[in-house]
Amino acid sequence: xxxxxxxxxxxxxxxxxxxxxxxxxxxxxxxxxxxxxxxxxxxxxxxxxxxxxxxxxxxxxxxxxxxxxxxxxxxxxxxxxxxxxxxxx
Numbered sequence: 001x002x003x004x005x006x007x008x009x010x011x012x013x014x015x016x017x018x019x020x021x022x023x024x025x026x027x028x029x030x031x032x033x034x035x036x037x038x039x040x041x042x043x044x045x046x047x048x049x050x051x052x053x054x055x056x057x058x059x060x061x062x063x064x065x066x067x068x069x070x071x072x073x074x075x076x077x078x079x080x081x082x083x084x085x086x087x088x089x
Contacts (some may be wrong), residue, residue: 001077005033011047011068012038021051030077037068044070060085 004027008016011034024032032052037044041059048057048070056075062068073080 001031002027002029003031003033004029005035007035009036010038011044017047017051024052029074031071031073034070034072035068036066037070038062038065039068039070041070044068044072048072056080058083058085 004023006020008020011017011020020032020034034044037059039047039059040061044059045057048055052072052074054074054076055072057070057072058080059070060068069085071080
């Protein structure tokens with residue numbers, strides 16, 4: 001199983017969207033972990049469907065201009081049964 005973990009330092013740039021999409025197409029991972037997304041979970045949900053069609057995702061919102069986590073996975077390979085995330089300040 002192939003995993004990708006990346007501190008993206010913000011996902012608001014269309015060029016980063018393209019980089020992530022190309023990486024997913026090239027590497028064909030089962031799971032992608034993104035740290036420091038600096039985005040809301042709603043924005044990540046929209047983005048994950050654009051960059052990886054058919055994927056599932058769960059995210060933790062950023063706090064202001066810092067933080068944000070996202071897990072995006074291929075549901076045909078990985079089944080996420082239980083998930084709990086908290087924001088520690």
